Every structure is written in structure tokens, then in C-alpha cells.
Amino acid sequence: MSFDPRRFTRPQAISGTSILGDKPQHFDRTPTVVPKYPLLPKGGRFIKGPIPLEWLEVAIPLGRKALNVAMAIWYCYGFKQETEIKLTPTKLRPFRVTTETARTILHKFEAAGLVTVDRKQGRSPLVTIKPVSIQNKEDVNDGETTASKRQGA
Secondary structure (H helix, E strand, C coil): CCCHHHHHCCCCCCCCCCCCCEEEECCCCCCCCCCCCCCCCCCCCCCCCCCCCCHHHHHHHHHHCCHHHHHHHHHHHHCCCCEEEEEEEHHHHHHHHCCCHHHHCCCCCCCCEEEECCCCCCCCCCEEECCCCCCHHHHHHHHHEHHHHHCCC
């Protein structure tokens, strides 16, 4: 059995203070750096804002996957800051939206006046984001516009 001098040292508390509660054993004067986006991993993807809340208030009630499609549109918009977006299946996949669902929701978005869609057979739709007006917001009621109700749709 060998002699171990560490047996005779006083144990330290986890916080850096002694067990008796007197002064801390050391004082670190280096400033702590708080990351700007603490929840975003380095190189992680994000949705660039601002996203108009009025636009989302009109979009969300339009269907079960309406928020997913809206987020996909605004995610794509954040790349180039252009209002015309090609909504490909690859861009929809991270938001768990199929092309069929996107097609249905885009028709509803168009009826609500949120977007215009240029459709060509065999191609992904070109979606143009439109600014929402107060009148559009008031016209939308339970996923249908008053214009479509008047037409008997």
C-alpha cells in the first residue's frame, strides 16, 4: 500500500466554493459569450423572417397542411428574397407535404388571395406571394372566401 497525500485534502463543492461556504476558490473574469441564435446548430436550416402574421392568419385555417405549405413557401422565399418560387417536391419534403396536398392547398391560397400560381403540365408550380390586405383577411371564413360562397362553390 502506497502513501496518497490527496486523502488529506479538503473536498471542494461543485460550484467552486469551499464546503464551509466562504469565498470562491477562483474568480473567472472572462466574459461569457451568449450565442445570437442559441437553438440553431451551426450550419442548420432556418426560416428567414419576417413572415407577415396577417398572411399566416389567413393561411392557417385553409386546411390541415396549410401551415406546412405556408412554411415551405416562406422557407423558399428566404433564399433569394424573390416573390416567385418554384415549389418542387424536394422543397416540400422537409415539411411533410406531398405534391397532391400542396396542389389542393395552393388552390385554397389562390382563392384567399395569398398567392398566384402559374401551373404548367408536368412542371412544378410557380408560386408568387401576394401581400395580404385587410379585406382579404376579413373575407376568409372557415377556409372559403365569400366570393366562392357567392358563386355557390
